[in-house]
Amino acid sequence: MSGPAAPRPGRQKRGALRGRLLAGAASLACAPLFLAGQALAQEATPPAPADGLAPEAVYMDAGNVSRDGDVLTAEGTADGERVFARFRDHTLQARRVAYDLANQTATAEGQVELVAPDGTVVYASLLELEDDLQTGVAVDFATRLENGASLMAATAVRRSETLNELNYALFTPCPICDEEGRPKTPSISIQAERVVQDEALRAILYRNAVFKIGGVPVLYLPYFGHPDPTVERASGLLVPIIEFDQERGLSYEQPYLIVVSPSEDWLISPQLNTEVLPLLNLQWRRRFADGTIVARGGYTYERTFGDFDIDDDGIDDVPTPLDREHRSYLLAHGRFDPNGPWRWGFTVERTSDKTLFDRYDIRNPYQDNGLYYGDERRLISQIYAEYQTRRSYVSVAAFDIQSLRIAEANEAAPGLNVFEADSSLPFVAPLITARWEPEGPVLGGRLRLSGSSVALFRDDYVGSPILRPEVVPDPVPAGLSGVDSRRVTGRFDWRRAMVSRAGVIWEPFVDGRADIYSLDDLPPPFASGSETLSRGRLSAGLDIRYPLVKPLSGGGDLIVEPHAQLSISTASDLDPRIPNEDSQTLELDAGSLFRMDRFPGFDLYEGGARLTLGARTTYHWGPAREASIFIGKSWRDDDEPGLLAVLPDPTLPAVPALYDPTGLASSSSDWVVQGSFTATDGIRGWGHATFDDSGDVRRAEASVDATWRRRDRATVTYIVDRSNPLGGPLNRNYEFVELQAQQFIWGNWGIAGTGVMDLERDLITRSEVGLLFDDDCFRFEVGYRRDNTRVRPSGPSEGVYIRLNLATFGGSGYDRNDRRW
Numbered sequence: 001m002s003g004p005a006a007p008r009p010g011r012q013k014r015g016a017l018r019g020r021l022l023a024g025a026a027s028l029a030c031a032p033l034f035l036a037g038q039a040l041a042q043e044a045t046p047p048a049p050a051d052g053l054a055p056e057a058v059y060m061d062a063g064n065v066s067r068d069g070d071v072l073t074a075e076g077t078a079d080g081e082r083v084f085a086r087f088r089d090h091t092l093q094a095r096r097v098a099y100d101l102a103n104q105t106a107t108a109e110g111q112v113e114l115v116a117p118d119g120t121v122v123y124a125s126l127l128e129l130e131d132d133l134q135t136g137v138a139v140d141f142a143t144r145l146e147n148g149a150s151l152m153a154a155t156a157v158r159r160s161e162t163l164n165e166l167n168y169a170l171f172t173p174c175p176i177c178d179e180e181g182r183p184k185t186p187s188i189s190i191q192a193e194r195v196v197q198d199e200a201l202r203a204i205l206y207r208n209a210v211f212k213i214g215g216v217p218v219l220y221l222p223y224f225g226h227p228d229p230t231v232e233r234a235s236g237l238l239v240p241i242i243e244f245d246q247e248r249g250l251s252y253e254q255p256y257l258i259v260v261s262p263s264e265d266w267l268i269s270p271q272l273n274t275e276v277l278p279l280l281n282l283q284w285r286r287r288f289a290d291g292t293i294v295a296r297g298g299y300t301y302e303r304t305f306g307d308f309d310i311d312d313d314g315i316d317d318v319p320t321p322l323d324r325e326h327r328s329y330l331l332a333h334g335r336f337d338p339n340g341p342w343r344w345g346f347t348v349e350r351t352s353d354k355t356l357f358d359r360y361d362i363r364n365p366y367q368d369n370g371l372y373y374g375d376e377r378r379l380i381s382q383i384y385a386e387y388q389t390r391r392s393y394v395s396v397a398a399f400d401i402q403s404l405r406i407a408e409a410n411e412a413a414p415g416l417n418v419f420e421a422d423s424s425l426p427f428v429a430p431l432i433t434a435r436w437e438p439e440g441p442v443l444g445g446r447l448r449l450s451g452s453s454v455a456l457f458r459d460d461y462v463g464s465p466i467l468r469p470e471v472v473p474d475p476v477p478a479g480l481s482g483v484d485s486r487r488v489t490g491r492f493d494w495r496r497a498m499v500s501r502a503g504v505i506w507e508p509f510v511d512g513r514a515d516i517y518s519l520d521d522l523p524p525p526f527a528s529g530s531e532t533l534s535r536g537r538l539s540a541g542l543d544i545r546y547p548l549v550k551p552l553s554g555g556g557d558l559i560v561e562p563h564a565q566l567s568i569s570t571a572s573d574l575d576p577r578i579p580n581e582d583s584q585t586l587e588l589d590a591g592s593l594f595r596m597d598r599f600p601g602f603d604l605y606e607g608g609a610r611l612t613l614g615a616r617t618t619y620h621w622g623p624a625r626e627a628s629i630f631i632g633k634s635w636r637d638d639d640e641p642g643l644l645a646v647l648p649d650p651t652l653p654a655v656p657a658l659y660d661p662t663g664l665a666s667s668s669s670d671w672v673v674q675g676s677f678t679a680t681d682g683i684r685g686w687g688h689a690t691f692d693d694s695g696d697v698r699r700a701e702a703s704v705d706a707t708w709r710r711r712d713r714a715t716v717t718y719i720v721d722r723s724n725p726l727g728g729p730l731n732r733n734y735e736f737v738e739l740q741a742q743q744f745i746w747g748n749w750g751i752a753g754t755g756v757m758d759l760e761r762d763l764i765t766r767s768e769v770g771l772l773f774d775d776d777c778f779r780f781e782v783g784y785r786r787d788n789t790r791v792r793p794s795g796p797s798e799g800v801y802i803r804l805n806l807a808t809f810g811g812s813g814y815d816r817n818d819r820r821w
Contacts, residue, residue, distance in 0.1 A: 059086040062097075070102040082111060089117040094127075105130040120144070124156075135159060141166065149173040150186075153195070162199040169195045174777030185215040187777045192224075202234075203227055235259045238267075243361065244799035247305050249275030251361075263287040271360060277302045277324075279360045291336030291345075294369075298362065299328040305359065306415030306793030317413065327352045329362065331379075333369035341387050345370055349379035354404045354419045355793040371397055372431075377404040377791070392436040398429035406790055415793040424482070426456040426581065445496025445508075452489045452602060456581055458482030461523065465584050469646040469658060470576035473523050484520040485579050489513060489602050507543035509567075511596045512536070513605075517578055526577055533575055537607055539596055541567030556621035563632075565594050565612040572607030574642030580604055586662045588690050588699075590614065590630045590674045598664065606664065609637040614672070629675035635668050661723050663690055663698055670698055682707040698723050711774065712750075714741035720759075735759040748775040752783070765789050768801065779805040 053059060061084040063077035074097045076082040085092040095110020106129045114122040122143045129136035141156035153166035172186035193208040203225055211219040227234030238255040245251060255269040267283035279300040286293050301324050308316035316322070329352065335345035347370040351357065357365045366376060374380035382399030403425055408418040435450035461480035463472040473480075491513040498506045514536040522531065547561045582601025592598050594612055597605055614632025643665040644658040663670035671693075676686035687702035700720050707713040720735040737757045744750035753769035770783015786798040 053086065060084065071098055071100050073098045076110075091115045103130070148175070150176050164197040164199070166195040166197075168193060171195075172777075174775070187214055187775045188212070189215075190224075232262075233257070233259050233265060239804055242802045244801070245273075245361065245794075246797045246799060247275065247359065247794040248273040253281070276300075276305060281362075288336070290338040291334060293332070293334040295330070295332035295348075297328065297330045297332075298356075298360070299326070300360070301326055304353065304355070304415070304793070306355070307413050307795040308415040310410070310413045310416065312412070316415075318416075325352075327356055329356055329365070331365060331367070333367075335369075341389050342385060343388075344383075344385040346381075346383045348381050349374070350381065350402055351379065351404070355791070357404070358789075358791050359793060370399075371395060372399055374401060378402065378425075379404065391439060392434075394434040395432070397431045399431070400427050401425045404791075409790045414790065414795045417790070417793065421460060423459040424462050426458045426482075428454060428456050430455060441496075442494065443496070445494055448493045450491045450493070452491075453487065454582075455484075455486040456579075457484045464646040465661070466579045466581065467523070468574075468576040468578075468580070468642070469644065471523065471526060472646060473525075477524070480523050481521040483522055483579050485581065486518040487602065488516045493596075503546065503548075505543075505545040505547075507545075509539075509541055509543065509596070511539040511541075515602065517575075519577060519579075522577060531577060533578060535573035535575065537570050537572065537605060539567050539569035541565060541596075541610075543594070552621075554621065556619065559618040559620070560615065561617075562615040563594065563613070565610075567596065567610045567612075569607045569610070572605055572640060572642065574604065574640070576642075578603060584661075586664070588663055588670060588672055589688055590616070590632060590672060593632050593634060593669075593672050599662075604643060604662075606636065606640060606643075608640075611635045624681060625678055627675070627677040627679075630673070632672045633669055634664075637667070639667050640665050659724065663692065663723075666693075668693060696722065709744070712743050714739070714743075733760065736765075742772065744774075748773055750774070752781060763788055770801065779803070 060074065062074040063081060063083075064073075064075045066073050066075075074083045076095050082093040082095055083097050085097075092108070092112075092114050094108040094112040096108070098107045100106070106127075108127040109125065112122075112124040112127055116122075120143060122138075122141075124138040124142070125140035127136060127138050135158050137158075138153075138156040140154070142150070142152045144150050149172065151166070151169065151171050153169035155167045157165045157167070159165060170189055170191045172189040174186040174188055176183060176186050178184045189212045190206065191210045191212060192206040194206070196205045196207075197203075198205070204227070206224040207222070209221045209224040210217050211221075226236065235258050236256070238257055240255070241251075241253040243251045243253075251271060251273050253269055253271040255267055258266040258268065260266065264286045265284075267281075267285075269281040269283070271279040271281060273279075277300055279298055279302075281296070281298045283294070283296045285295075303322040303324050304327075305322075308318045308322075310317045330348055330350050332348040333346065335343070337343040351365075353359075356362070366374065366379075370380065370382050371384040371386065372380060372382055379402040380399050381402075382397055384395060384397035384399075387394040402422050403420040405420040406417045407420045410416045410418070430453070432453040433451070435448055437446065437448050441447075460482050461476070462482060463476060467483065491511070493509070493511050495507055495509040500506065515534065517533040519531045519533070542565070544564045545561060547559065550558045550560075552558055580603045583599040583604035586592075586599055588598065593614060599605060612632065612634040614630060616628060616630040618626060618628040620626045643660065643662050645661050646658055660666065670690040672690055674688045676684070678684040683704075683706050685702070685704035687700070689700035689702075690698045692698055697720060699722070701718065703715065703717040705713070705715045715738075717738040718736070719738075721733055722735075724733050735758070737759065738755070740754045742750055742752035750772050751769065752772045753767070755767040756765045757763075758765045764786075765788045766786070768783055768785030770781045770785075772779065772781045774780075781801070781803040783801055784798065785801050786796065788796045
């Protein structure tokens with residue numbers, strides 16, 4: 001505590017009065033928290049003292065403290081220093097503070113400023129409190145909330161413990177000062193003649209509210225209300241979604257949130273369309289003590305609209321009339337993680353129509369919510385349980401798949417596209433994986449034991465690439481059943497890391513596995529009922545790495561890390577009767593190139609002697625600048641024809657053509673090239689590619705991001721897959737270029753666009769360009785878009801889009817899954 005050195009009249013008994021004065025000042029300083037903190041920020045329990053003061057103690061620095069009867073007055077100094085008080089992690093500053101001991105009233109005036117522990121700041125020119133400091137008035141009231149929103153009022157009145165009133169108030173979630181601290185007109189604001197906060201209702205009510213954008217009135221409401229900011233969630237309307245589609249017409253979707261309890265809510269979101277009947281969307285969320293369930297669904301009663309005109313004569317070429325039918329979808333998931341090593345969950349994903357999501361533009365239908373994920377345009381319903389400790393892991397699951405993929409695209413009439421049959425996909429039950437590691441080292445290294453078991457059941461017959469060329473009958477007779485398979489695998493993996501004095505890292509390893517298969521319904525000539533097959537592999541090898549670091553002149557560093565692996569395995573046993581269910585897709589990169597099992601599953605594997613070489617070079621220069629590249633390749637002692645696949649085509653001779661989809665079938669693998677760079681804080685990129693020995697690209701993907709002037713940015717992505725060199729309906733080669741960019745031209749106004757170019761078809765599959773406004777308070781976009789993706793049953797679609805995202809209030813149109821190539 002400090003004050004003037006020379007005693008003055010009226011300062012007798014200063015020590016006795018100081019405690020009473022400071023207690024009154026503390027009450028006065030807390031009062032603005034009721035006027036602002038409770039009304040507009042959040043309810044808070046007084047924090048524990050962090051400034052060394054006892055809970056009831058107050059530190060005050062004043063130029064003068066005097067008493068006139070029962071009125072105590074603290075004033076600042078003549079040179080402008082204000083009264084300063086510190087208590088319970090709060091600070092109060094004012095020109096003058098007066099406290100009436102008899103009437104329990106208090107006044108703070110002159111540049112009043114209160115800072116709460118959460119950072120909320122309250123400003124006023126005058127505070128008057130009475131009724132034992134439970135009611136009062138603030139003049140020229142202003143506060144900034146923790147989320148950056150601001151509130152100002154001519155007067156703020158606390159009429160009771162639960163009722164607060166602001167007169168001639170203005171609320172804005174936007175900044176009210178520019179970067180140089182000068183006042184500016186907020187982008188969005190609500191101005192009202194009267195604002196009342198009822199803490200009992202936990203609501204804020206407005207009278208004669210005027211909504212302004214850039215200071216220009218755009219909407220007047222005589223009455224308006226919304227939940228108190230102390231409420232985390234409350235029932236009410238959310239930001240609408242407005243779109244235009246050539247088949248649906250103008251579309252307006254209005255979400256409405258219903259909060260049942262702090263742990264449960266409903267979201268009702270009807271989509272109203274001018275050309276077709278509405279689609280009702282619902283979402284239910286419930287949080288439990290140890291888990292969460294989220295369920296989304298939609299329903300409509302409408303025809304399957306789209307382009308069914310093959311000969312383009314204006315008449316739909318469909319065999320039956322398209323009557324209205326019940327159409328719906330369900331997307332649900334749950335996850336429960338109680339205390340203990342076990343947790344479990346489920347997903348339920350189904351739709352009545354394979355094009356429902358595309359026709360009604362359903363947001364984010366393909367999400368990864370369970371233990372296993374469906375591929376793009378495939379829905380997965382599953383139930384699973386996991387057990388995990390520090391040294392062990394077990395999972396048990398069962399799942400079924402619904403496909404929304406196109407098997408044969410009808411370019412003339414997209415409404416007649418042929419989709420992949422669900423009966424051609426397996427039902428999996430059960431799928432069990434487990435692994436365990438002993439507590440301590442074994443022979444100086446790490447030992448891991450693992451196992452896997454799976455049973456797959458398929459209704460329809462599927463040939464290549466599930467079945468090997470030797471098994472696929474030619475021609476395929478009608479009525480064949482799908483091949484059912486069951487597998488049990490056991491494996492051990494031992495590895496030890498050693499570092500020499502020169503810094504060379506030596507890692508010897510031993511690996512072994514054994515598989516047992518049980519097969520049913522194999523096609524001719526293997527259709528002999530159930531068959532049981534077994535196979536195994538034993539491997540031993542050595543990994544050698546030698547990281548080398550060389551400091552360069554100018555402060556840069558060059559890091560070179562050569563990596564070599566030599567392994568010897570027993571010969572592979574790729575029995576042609578074993579279906580390839582889990583190893584059809586191989587991503588050969590810098591990580592998988594050195595794995596003992598480079599395939600993601602168990603059905604395919606390699607054997608024999610193998611040498612793998614690779615090196616990564618990284619160059620660091622300057623702060624946060626680097627470039628890195630990896631080049632690697634693998635050699636095996638012999639070719640592996642069991643890794644070849646067949647692509648049936650009725651136009652080809654009876655002997656099917658074979659090709660290598662993996663890059664591992666010959667004695668030398670594809671070359672793997674992988675790199676990344678960060679040139680500046682705003683420019684970075686990465687790339688990955690595999691090349692065959694002739695230099696042709698098998699797969700490649702690259703992306704470059706650039707950011708300049710803080711908000712201007714662009715991203716270019718290129719992706720290609722040439723792994724299938726043959727023609728036919730199962731050819732899955734593709735090549736795309738995607739561009740996303742936004743550029744601000746004048747202030748907060750700019751343009752934004754995105755486009756995806758299908759280089760295989762020489763067609764822009766999706767594009768949009770629009771005008772945007774973004775000032776860190778709200779983002780508004782309006783523009784034109786065109787969709788040429790094959791999955792659209794109505795063919796190409798074009799129209800206007802509108803997107804709005806408001807600070808504090810959320811947004812619309814930014815959570816869609818747009819990667820629909």
